[in-house]
Amino acid sequence: MKNHISGIFIISIMWLILIGIIGYYLPRKISRIFLLFVLIVHSWGASSWISMKYGFWFVIFFILFNAILFYKIDDKINRKYI
DSSP states (O other), rough: OSOHHHHHHHHHHHHHHHHHHHHOOOOOHHHHHHHHHHHHHHHHHHHHHHHHHHHHHHHHHHHHHHHHHHHHHHHHHTTTTO
């Protein structure tokens, strides 16, 4: 990974798959807390990098995208429990 940037994408994809699997198999209440925590941490981590490269408004749009995605997935998952 020192000379090739593609390694970070492989690790990122594996991490996202792991988050999805953990979130799916945890009990419902714990899963919601875990996924909200992951949303907040990833938004903070990515926004610190995005703000240096692209500026404030890209961070705002990124966090908005993450929030919409979180609630869309939450609605889809909770529809089967209602």
